[in-house]
Amino acid sequence: MFQRVNATRWLLVLGIIGWGTTGSLTGQDMPQTIQDDDGHVFKIDLYTDKVPNARQMAETESGILFVGSRGEGKLYAVLEDAEDVFVFAEKLEVPSGLALLNGDLYVAAYDKILRYEDIEETYRFSPQPEIVTDELPGDGIRYHGWKYMSVGPDNFLYVNVGAPCNVCLKDDERFASIVRIDPSNGDMEVYAHGVRNSVGSSWHPETNKMWFSDNGRDWMGDDIPPEEINVVDEPGAHYGFPFIHGDNILDPEYGEQADDDVTYVAPKLNIQAHSAVLGIDFYDKKQFPASYKNALFLAEHGSWNRSELVGYQVSVVKVKDEILEYKPFISIWLIRDKIMLGRPADVLVARDGSLYISDDHFGKIYRVTYQGKLEE
Numbered sequence: 128m129f130q131r132v133n134a135t136r137w138l139l140v141l142g143i144i145g146w147g148t149t150g151s152l153t154g155q156d157m158p159q160t161i162q163d164d165d166g167h168v169f170k171i172d173l174y175t176d177k178v179p180n181a182r183q184m185a186e187t188e189s190g191i192l193f194v195g196s197r198g199e200g201k202l203y204a205v206l207e208d209a210e211d212v213f214v215f216a217e218k219l220e221v222p223s224g225l226a227l228l229n230g231d232l233y234v235a236a237y238d239k240i241l242r243y244e245d246i247e248e249t250y251r252f253s254p255q256p257e258i259v260t261d262e263l264p265g266d267g268i269r270y271h272g273w274k275y276m277s278v279g280p281d282n283f284l285y286v287n288v289g290a291p292c293n294v295c296l297k298d299d300e301r302f303a304s305i306v307r308i309d310p311s312n313g314d315m316e317v318y319a320h321g322v323r324n325s326v327g328s329s330w331h332p333e334t335n336k337m338w339f340s341d342n343g344r345d346w347m348g349d350d351i352p353p354e355e356i357n358v359v360d361e362p363g364a365h366y367g368f369p370f371i372h373g374d375n376i377l378d379p380e381y382g383e384q385a386d387d388d389v390t391y392v393a394p395k396l397n398i399q400a401h402s403a404v405l406g407i408d409f410y411d412k413k414q415f416p417a418s419y420k421n422a423l424f425l426a427e428h429g430s431w432n433r434s435e436l437v438g439y440q441v442s443v444v445k446v447k448d449e450i451l452e453y454k455p456f457i458s459i460w461l462i463r464d465k466i467m468l469g470r471p472a473d474v475l476v477a478r479d480g481s482l483y484i485s486d487d488h489f490g491k492i493y494r495v496t497y498q499g500k501l502e503e
């Protein structure tokens with residue numbers, strides 16, 4: 128199905144003449160190629176640069192990408208092949224999280240879950256949403272008021288409610304959690320406790336368990352605590368925040384309040400502090416080589432609270448001999464550890480098996496396709 132290319136020659140050509148060099152394109156916007164450790168070559172195209180503040184993405188059966196934003200307050204429809212971009216809602220409060228379910232688009236906007244019915248039929252005609260619930264707890268959007276959403280195997284909505292602070296303990300148990308929401312009536316319950324701010328979750332294609340990213344607290348130094356990738360084995364379990372970070376790092380202020388009778392679930396994987404893992408998605412398609420089957424892609428938004436920049440890349444977690452193996456996958460957005468050219472906010476495995484990456488800082492979406500293996 129996919130043509131084998133003579134990638135060496137092709138890389139050389141791209142490197143010398145560039146590609147579609149119009150005045151506004153930067154080096155990051157030209158198709159670039161990367162090669163993994165097994166010699167697999169992937170091409171990265173700029174899909175569109177017309178989605179300011181692009182956050183979470185969802186794709187319809189017909190290939191329309193719906194995209195949320197944070198401070199921009201808008202919802203976008205990116206038509207197939209990025210021929211056009213529609214803004215179909217604006218002036219929403221951080222509508223960053225969204226998901227498709229039975230033809231309807233659900234959007235998490237701060238304290239609300241909105242439903243746009245039959246979105247493919249209506250997005251061109253100023254659709255008005257129904258409110259599924261407006262009772263998510265809010266304490267201002269300065270800290271972690273923005274959301275991420277995934278649909279579970281039970282067709283319920285799973286949404287983070289971030290801690291409204293760097294570190295704190297609130298009476299409302301829904302703060303610092305992931306909640307499970309009934310899309311028919313907005314009823315909700317806590318699915319995972321002790322989660323500082325998870326703006327990425329995906330369901331394992333075989334086990335059907337939720338994996339989620341969680342961003343560690345700030346102001347404990349450059350390298351602790353880690354960013355976490357967690358797995359939900361038991362709904363309702365506690366993942367540590369604000370008492371314990373990572374595997375066993377006691378919080379300087381809240382650590383002594385940890386309850387000896389509670390088992391705090393340790394992360395499945397720890398990732399460099401401050402790299403800010405946001406959107407995640409399992410690879411459940413066939414375009415990429417077999418070694419990517421059920422691999423987990425991670426969008427690393429990149430650090431702000433650190434003396435040297437880290438993150439600003441897309442990484443991948445594969446299971447090898449039952450051990451999780453973490454590796455950078457695309458690292459084209461940070462030059463000499465200083466110049467930042469992109470901030471990955473979400474990754475989405477497309478229906479055709481390519482990988483979309485949103486960049487909320489520059490308002491872009493990239494598309495990654497597999498090209499073939501380098502000849503020895």
Ligand SMILES: [Ca+2]
Nearest residue numbers: 366367368373
């Ligand atoms: Ca934790």
